Amino acid sequence: MSVPLVEIAPGYRVSRLIKGGWQTIGRGNDAIDDLLEFVRAGVTTFETADTYDGGEALMGALRGAARRLLPRELADWIKIHTRYTGPMSGTRPTPRDVADSVDRSLRDLGVERIDLLQMQWWNLEVPGLVETGLVLADLRAQGKVGLLGVCNLGVAQLEQLRDAGVPIATNQVLYSAIDRRAERKMVEYCRAHDIALLTFAPLAGGFLSELWRDAGDPVTSRAPYGKEYRALIEAGGGWPAFQRLLDAFAAVADRRDRSIASVALRWVLQCGPGQAVLFGASTPDRLPGALAVFDYALDDEDLATIDAAALIASPLDVGEIERAPDSVIMRAIRTHLD
Numbered sequence: 001m002s003v004p005l006v007e008i009a010p011g012y013r014v015s016r017l018i019k020g021g022w023q024t025i026g027r028g029n030d031a032i033d034d035l036l037e038f039v040r041a042g043v044t045t046f047e048t049a050d051t052y053d054g055g056e057a058l059m060g061a062l063r064g065a066a067r068r069l070l071p072r073e074l075a076d077w078i079k080i081h082t083r084y085t086g087p088m089s090g091t092r093p094t095p096r097d098v099a100d101s102v103d104r105s106l107r108d109l110g111v112e113r114i115d116l117l118q119m120q121w122w123n124l125e126v127p128g129l130v131e132t133g134l135v136l137a138d139l140r141a142q143g144k145v146g147l148l149g150v151c152n153l154g155v156a157q158l159e160q161l162r163d164a165g166v167p168i169a170t171n172q173v174l175y176s177a178i179d180r181r182a183e184r185k186m187v188e189y190c191r192a193h194d195i196a197l198l199t200f201a202p203l204a205g206g207f208l209s210e211l212w213r214d215a216g217d218p219v220t221s222r223a224p225y226g227k228e229y230r231a232l233i234e235a236g237g238g239w240p241a242f243q244r245l246l247d248a249f250a251a252v253a254d255r256r257d258r259s260i261a262s263v264a265l266r267w268v269l270q271c272g273p274g275q276a277v278l279f280g281a282s283t284p285d286r287l288p289g290a291l292a293v294f295d296y297a298l299d300d301e302d303l304a305t306i307d308a309a310a311l312i313a314s315p316l317d318v319g320e321i322e323r324a325p326d327s328v329i330m331r332a333i334r335t336h337l338d
């Protein structure tokens with residue numbers, strides 16, 4: 001297998017690269033052949049969410065197709081991670097709401113137990129984070145959930161959940177060269193409490209690639225772009241600072257005869273705090289580029305070149321920029337969840 005496996009909890013191993021589900025939202029079973037290519041290449045762990053339209057059913061179909069079409073020893077490695085998403089407004093969900101949501105996920109995934117269920121709770125003003133964590137812990141005790149994780153929660157929320165006795169195995173957080181907040185206190189906290197970090201968006205949604213080098217700022221040029229990631233670039237010093245960072249990646253890419261995207265992904269795998277990394281790809285055409293990151297390592301000179309162009313380090317914890325009430329990210333999330 002060309003993608004290493006990593007143990008993120010006792011006895012639970014995932015592929016170091018996890019295929020994100022964002023790019024297959026809305027795709028039906030026509031995506032199965034593409035997804036099987038990822039499995040054949042050793043990307044055996046997949047991410048979806050209760051809010052990804054049709055995403056869990058697609059993953060259920062993938063597992064069935066893999067059992068029929070792939071060797072058993074490969075199909076058996078498949079792990080599927082999904083989410084329980086708390087409300088963006090209003091009152092706390094009742095235990096029944098939460099249990100019904102988990103039952104829907106089980107049915108759509110076609111399993112009796114979810115490998116890893118991650119609680120996503122964007123709006124901390126909605127009450128019930130800890131109570132919902134306890135309901136999920138109870139569903140885990142009933143055998144419906146293998147591991148319980150969270151997404152985008154800071155140290156303060158992890159502490160509340162742990163204090164209440166919610167067994168948190170993972171936290172899924174943003175991490176890339178444009179957003180290094182997880183390096184601040186999250187990595188240390190997770191290490192101290194045996195919580196695995198799964199980091200997502202190593203290419204900042206595609207910004208860390210040749211596509212955006214020497215390109216005009218999409219805010220003014222109106223080219224399509226990920227507003228969430230552009231907001232993080234702004235927090236890190238803006239478009240000119242980002243172009244200097246891309247220049248640094250390009251210098252390393254030239255030296256190594258690789259692409260900027262390859263170096264950006266390699267950098268996250270080599271220097272980032274995540275035990276595994278979720279990456280987005282619409283088709284298997286992205287696989288050769290992604291797999292090539294396991295053939296080489298960045299050396300001290302490469303790392304110094306990239307560090308010298310680092311964006312402004314945010315003093316905030318993971319999730320805090322996103323959660324500002326007027327943030328473009330909260331607006332994007334609301335639109336998506338609506």
Ligand SMILES: NC(=O)c1ccc[n+]([C@@H]2O[C@H](COP(=O)([O-])OP(=O)(O)OC[C@H]3O[C@@H](n4cnc5c(N)ncnc54)[C@H](OP(=O)(O)O)[C@@H]3O)[C@@H](O)[C@H]2O)c1
Binds near residue numbers: 020047204209278
């Ligand atoms: N928990 C959360 O709150 C949360 C939020 C966002 C995302 N996620 C998860 O994290 C996963 C990864 O996030 P992401 O997809 O936004 O970020 P990403 O992995 O940084 O970026 C993926 C995008 O980069 C593009 N790309 C890949 N290689 C490229 C190259 N060589 N040149 C130019 N563009 C390239 C891909 O384009 P193509 O589409 O053309 O292949 C894809 O759209 C998602 O799929 C999702 O599962 C979680």
